[in-house]
Amino acid sequence: xxxxxxxxxxxxxxxxxxxxxxxxxxxxxxxxxxxxxxxxxxxxxxxxxxxxxxxxxxxxxxxxxxxxxxxxxxxxxxxxxxxxxxxxxxxxxxxxxxxxxxxxxxxxxxxxxxxxxxxxxxxxxxxxxxxxxxxxxxxxxxxxxxxxxxxxxxxxxxxxxxxxxxxxxxxxxxxxxxxxxxxxxxxxxxxxxxxxxxxxxxxxxxxxxxxxxxxxxxxxxxxxxxxxxxxxxxxxxxxxxxxxxxxxxxxxxxxxxxxxxxxxxxxxxxxxx
Amino acid sequence: xxxxxxxxxxxxxxxxxxxxxxxxxxxxxxxxxxxxxxxxxxxxxxxxxxxxxxxxxxxxxxxxxxxxxxxxxxxxxxxxxxxxxxxxxxxxxxxxxxxxxxxxxxxxxxxxxxxxxxxxxxxxxxxxxxxxxxxxxxxxxxxxxxxxxxxxxxxxxxxxxxxxxxxxxxxxxxxxxxxxxxxxxxxxxxxxxxxxxxxxxxxxxxxxxxxxxxxxxxxxxxxxxxxxxxxxxxxxxxxxxxxxxxxxxxxxxxxxxxxxxxxxxxxxxxx
Numbered sequence: 001x002x003x004x005x006x007x008x009x010x011x012x013x014x015x016x017x018x019x020x021x022x023x024x025x026x027x028x029x030x031x032x033x034x035x036x037x038x039x040x041x042x043x044x045x046x047x048x049x050x051x052x053x054x055x056x057x058x059x060x061x062x063x064x065x066x067x068x069x070x071x072x073x074x075x076x077x078x079x080x081x082x083x084x085x086x087x088x089x090x091x092x093x094x095x096x097x098x099x100x101x102x103x104x105x106x107x108x109x110x111x112x113x114x115x116x117x118x119x120x121x122x123x124x125x126x127x128x129x130x131x132x133x134x135x136x137x138x139x140x141x142x143x144x145x146x147x148x149x150x151x152x153x154x155x156x157x158x159x160x161x162x163x164x165x166x167x168x169x170x171x172x173x174x175x176x177x178x179x180x181x182x183x184x185x186x187x188x189x190x191x192x193x194x195x196x197x198x199x200x201x202x203x204x205x206x207x208x209x210x211x212x213x214x215x216x217x218x219x220x221x222x223x224x225x226x227x228x229x230x231x232x233x234x235x236x237x238x239x240x241x242x243x244x245x246x247x248x249x250x251x252x253x254x255x256x257x258x259x260x261x262x263x264x265x266x267x268x269x270x271x272x273x
Numbered sequence: 274x275x276x277x278x279x280x281x282x283x284x285x286x287x288x289x290x291x292x293x294x295x296x297x298x299x300x301x302x303x304x305x306x307x308x309x310x311x312x313x314x315x316x317x318x319x320x321x322x323x324x325x326x327x328x329x330x331x332x333x334x335x336x337x338x339x340x341x342x343x344x345x346x347x348x349x350x351x352x353x354x355x356x357x358x359x360x361x362x363x364x365x366x367x368x369x370x371x372x373x374x375x376x377x378x379x380x381x382x383x384x385x386x387x388x389x390x391x392x393x394x395x396x397x398x399x400x401x402x403x404x405x406x407x408x409x410x411x412x413x414x415x416x417x418x419x420x421x422x423x424x425x426x427x428x429x430x431x432x433x434x435x436x437x438x439x440x441x442x443x444x445x446x447x448x449x450x451x452x453x454x455x456x457x458x459x460x461x462x463x464x465x466x467x468x469x470x471x472x473x474x475x476x477x478x479x480x481x482x483x484x485x486x487x488x489x490x491x492x493x494x495x496x497x498x499x500x501x502x503x504x505x506x507x508x509x510x511x512x513x514x515x516x517x518x519x520x521x522x523x524x525x526x527x528x529x530x531x532x533x534x535x536x537x538x539x540x541x542x543x544x
Contacts, residue, residue: 101353174330175376175435179390179442180366183358189393193380 050244061241065232069245072228073253079146079224080211086150087157087210088203092192094158095165109158116155122216124148129220145217153210157203164199165191197268204261208254215250225249277493278306281445281477282368287326287336287347289319289501296322297333298501304446307475311488311509314498315524320481323498324450327479328368329361340367341445366394369439373451375431377423383410383434384419387441395442402441409437413467429460433467447471449480465491485528489513497521 013021051057097109116124128148132139139147168191176186218227226246233242282304289297296319304310312320325331327338333347345360378386387406391397397405410416413433423431432452439447449468453461465484469491472478482488488495488509495512497505497520505512505521516522 169376171372171374171376172378175370175372175378176389178328178330178365178368178370179438180362180394181390182362182394185393189389190378194378197380 057244058238058241061236061238062245065236065238065242066245068232069225069228069242070249072223072225073249075222075224076211076214076250077253079142079149079214079217079222080207083146083149083153083214084203084207084210086146087153087206090150090154091157091161094154095161098158098162099165113155113158116152121148121152121213122219124152125216125220141217141220141222145214145220145222149210149213149217153206157199157206160199160202160206161195164195164202167198168194200268201261201265204258204264208257208261211253211257212250215246277308280304281306281341282327282479283339283344284323284327285337285339287323287333287338289322289326289331290334296501297326299336300498300501300503302496302503302506304477304479306445306477308493309472309476309478309480309491310494310496311480311482311492312496312498313482313485313488313512313524318498319501320498321450324448324479324481327448328365328370330370338364340364343367366442367445369442369444369447371432371435371439371447371449371452374455375423375428375435377431377435377438379423382420382422383415383426383437386423386434387438390438391441406437406441409440410434412440412470413437414463427460428456429463432456432464436464436467436471446477446479449478449482451481451483453482453484485513497524499524 047057094109094112097105098113100106100109125145125148128139128144128151129141132144172190172194173186176190177183181189214224215226218224218230221227223231229242229246230239233239280303282302284300284302287297287300288295300319300323302310302323312324314320322331326333326336327340329338329345332349332352334349335347337344337346339345343360343363345357345364348354348357351357377383378389381389384403384406387409388399388402391402391405392399407416407419410419413436415430415433415437418426418430418434423434426434432455436447436452452468453464456464461484465487468478468480468487472491480488480492492509494507495509496503497512497516497518499520505516505518507517511517512521513525516525
């Protein structure tokens with residue numbers, strides 16, 4: 001930032017400029033120290049509080065079982081990734097349906113969104129597992145759980161995509177049409193890439209939310225993070241410690257993926273102003 | 274000026290309704306090869322709508338448009354039918370369009386903008402498309418920006434890139450919709466220069482514009498529109514300097530008055 005004014009051969013900066021610059025630097029440093037200390041104090045305090053209350057925290061249990069619980073993180077991430085891919089694919093179709101001038105297609109897409117948004121995710125997961133089995137369609141629990149998540153998030157992302165497609169300026173479509181592009185090409189080459197860029201931050205948020213909502217599939221027995229935490233905690237009567245470990249892992253996963261999300265957004269924003 | 278050729282663009286009885294609003298009330302226009310026709314008129318006179326009807330970005334309610342060998346009749350009832358859409362597409366391939374706000378594709382570089390239509394629509398081999406696009410970019414003096422994204426260009430550069438893109442289909446006619454209205458004053462000159470060069474090379478052009486001086490210099494014909502009709506059509510010296518129709522007279526008088534008052538309001542000019 002400041003380097004542009006400090007190129008070799010440049011005249012020495014005015015003393016007031018130097019002072020302003022060093023004051024700004026000091027402010028930034030103070031800010032960072034405050035930030036880090038706040039985190040350390042608050043997190044440390046919280047752990048101390050939990051350790052000192054009632055039965056205290058069983059450190060030995062945590063040390064023994066944390067690796068087992070962490071082993072579920074892979075499943076959690078895999079479910080989240082597969083489900084978000086499924087959701088995005090569903091959402092592209094859903095958004096096209098929501099923008100369709102065909103009444104049948106619009107009706108189907110709107111029903112999908114309404115139905116999914118009008119019922120709890122937990123109910124949908126149980127439905128995918130139990131009700132479909134009732135109808136003779138027995139899905140492996142992993143498929144039922146991941147499918148239900150994709151189906152659910154697909155409806156929300158449908159609306160994100162619909163808004164994203166509508167947010168692409170009309171002039172873009174017109175310019176492409178004026179060049180003689182057929183409707184499909186206009187959508188695939190001009191509208192969709194720009195809509196993707198518009199919705200990327202929102203899809204990232206959905207993925208982060210999905211990462212945590214995968215915990216709901218533990219209820220049908222998918223052996224992901226939360227299921228493993230409960231499996232470790234229950235027989236040892238250390239459910240609190242187990243849940244605490246699971247919560248910590250979810251948190252770390254979220255931080256990691258938030259970082260990637262930020263990077264991705266920066267990359268996609270590069271050709272923008 | 275080059276010798277005018279046969280009629281390339283022919284609009285017949287073009288009418289357009291927006292709801293109950295009768296925006297175009299039956300416009301006829303013939304444009305000959307190598308001719309530069311500028312359409313002027315106050316805002317709301319229907320000039321932009323008429324231009325957009327020529328390549329069916331607006332579907333006319335009544336009438337027909339012919340560009341070179343393709344003639345399309347307005348068919349607002351079966352607008353979405355496949356055969357109608359295909360006809361419109363053929364029409365558009367023969368007419369390049371330059372918009373007021375450029376509408377470059379922001380996710381593609383300048384050169385990618387310029388090869389998109391040839392490679393995707395006309396299936397020109399990529400190398401050949403790039404070679405030709407470079408030629409067009411050279412023509413608009415933008416070859417050095419070929420690998421930039423539009424966001425990194427100035428308004429004038431964007432519009433020149435858009436002109437190059439409109440040329441890539443090698444159209445029979447180039448249509449401009451107020452090409453300099455979104456530009457800062459000091460950037461207008463570059464764009465007008467490029468347009469003038471194209472006119473001199475014999476490109477057939479239809480330009481909707483507010484630039485009266487430019488119309489005076491570069492047009493073969495000026496068309497004045499009012500309330501959805503062409504009320505005067507003739508050489509620039511007639512329409513701009515010696516209009517026959519009272520409505521054109523009034524429009525030109527008001528234009529000259531605002532020009533004078535703008536100059537007089539500059540500091541140092543007030544009496």
